[in-house]
Amino acid sequence: MTFRKYLVLAGVTVFSAVGDSMLSYGMKQAGNISLHHLGSVIVAVFNPWIAVGIVFLLAFFAAYMNALSWADLTYVLPATSLGYVLLALIARFMLHEQVSLLRWLGIALISGGVSFVAGGPALTPHKHEEQSQTPESEAAGVTEIAGSGDPYQGMPSGVPYPSVKSAPSGAESSTDE
């Protein structure tokens, strides 16, 4: 785990909490949506709070995709659930919702769960090895991908491993950087 990866996880946490809060605030302004007037969901998107909330959730999504590319789903989800604590703070102090003692206790338990999973490895070995690569195995993986059936190896300019493509196998030297 590098500092940059922790930063990505922090981004997932913060963007999701702030985004959800903005959506909640906006939806309270927009009023209840009736099942008979589904079109009002579309109108709600033009509420500025909801619009900015959506921007935050897009940022969350980018960070989330980033994290999922190098960590297990069962690591990313709990590791970023500290967002609930943030969410409760926002709900309490900015949206002025009631956060009872029991809810605070629930938040404490969730935080406990986070600390449990955060102590373990981010990526566990999978039964089916996809292209999920540790730094050490990546060079070998790249050769493998380029050698066999990767749909991207035919892509033109600037996209992956042109030198590897022509080489048969054991072309580690050409992938060194």
Added chain:
Amino acid sequence: MKHLYTWTAILLVTVASVVGDVLLSHAMKQVGDVHHLWRRVGVWAIVARVLSNRNFFLGIFAMALAFFSLLFALSWGDVSLVSPAASSLTFIGTAFAAKIFLHEKVDRRRWIAALLVAAGVALLAG
């Protein structure tokens, strides 16, 4: 009636999220570690890879479903109930789904985390 709407929406958010999470995680594992790819092939190649992945779009569709269900739920319930309840139920469902479909090694540490979060959700909902 309001509670029924809220919890129905929460359940819908949960199921759609679990499906979406599993598909997106699978897609990103197929794409590969973004941090290494970034240095090697640049950001646009990564975008191209992601956008040509079928699982990614299926995942997006499920997430969109979850998102609009969340909008419904949020208009009926408090954000400090709806969002944690849906997200944490998603977490439990995801632990099972990740083990079954993604073959992730969900060890004791991760199950304990799942139970703690589940208990936390119960308290948040109560």
